[in-house]
Amino acid sequence: MxxxxxxxxxxxxxxxxxxxxxxxxxxxxxxxxxxxxxxxxxxxxxxxxxxxxxxxxxxxxxxxxxxxxxxxxxxxxxxxxxxxxxxxxxxxxxxxxxxxxxxxxxxxxxxxxxxxxxxxxxxxxxxxxLRSDIVDAPLEALALLRSWAQQPSPHLRRFACEALRPRGVWATHIALLKQQPEHVLPLLEVLADDPERYVQDSVGNWLNDAGKSQPDWVRAVCTQWQSTRDSVANAYIRKRALRSL
Known part of the structure; x- marks a missing residue:
């Protein structure tokens, strides 16, 4: 409507x-x-x-x-x-x-x-x-954004995740992260139990993006998190990550 x-x-x-x-x-x-x-x-x-x-x-x-x-x-x-x-x-x-x-x-x-x-x-x-800069140098961007994932502001924590999304709706894809999403796992681990739904949505969407190219990797990450993390936040992230797999 x-x-x-x-x-x-x-x-x-x-x-x-x-x-x-x-x-x-x-x-x-x-x-x-x-x-x-x-x-x-x-x-x-x-x-x-x-x-x-x-x-x-x-x-x-x-x-x-x-x-x-x-x-x-x-x-x-x-x-x-x-x-x-x-x-x-x-x-x-x-x-x-x-x-x-x-x-x-x-x-x-x-x-x-x-x-x-x-x-x-x-x-x-x-x-x-900043997407074109990040597409050109994803590993440099990842290194710079690791500290953003630990900021007190949920807006900045979400930025760290959204900026590195392998796909995204309006964004140019990041070829390296579509094929090798494991590069970003240390950053995602920092956010895996984030208390803010705004950040949880981003992490779930990141993994869902990655699942379009590397579904087995996403399933493996979610399986591991299921056995090592018992937060409500992580359960929500895993559900969102796997929603189209």
């Missing part, structure tokens, strides 16, 4: 004066209108490029918005990462991700507050914006 968004609500989203409350609102934002509202000094050609991209996927438009801001000399991450609009804060994520001069370690450090953002959408953009 489609979700109807009131005109006044959509106008507020497109003006950047408020944050979305669910995915349908995220997807309904007019990027060209929002870009014009929050960065009115952008050249008309930039707004036109965003208009022309209206039919493209949302991840492509997120990256384009960041590129347009950067090209216009308005790519200062700190300026955008505290904006009321979750979409604009997502553009800040892509400004970090699109910095071709920065190392992955520096990008992760810059992304830290956005990965811990109170808005669900911004937290997703945070790892998606």
């Amino acid at each position: 489609s979700t109807t968004i009131a005109t006044t609500r959509l106008l507020a989203l497109n003006a950047g004066s408020t944050a979305s409350t669910h995915l349908a609102e995220c997807l309904a934002v007019d990027f060209a209108a929002l870009l014009l509202a929050v960065a009115p000094t952008l050249p008309p050609s930039a707004i036109q490029r965003m208009h022309a991209a209206a039919g493209k996927g949302i991840t492509q438009r997120m990256a384009l918005a960041a590129a347009l801001l950067r090209e216009a000399g308005q790519g200062e991450v700190q300026h955008w990462q505290a904006h009321p609009s979750d979409t604009v804060r997502g553009w800040a994520c892509y400004l970090i991700g699109g910095d071709t001069q920065a190392a992955l370690s520096d990008k992760l450090q810059a992304m830290h507050p956005l990965a811990d953002d109170p808005h669900f959408g911004v937290r997703e953009w945070a790892w998606l914006a």
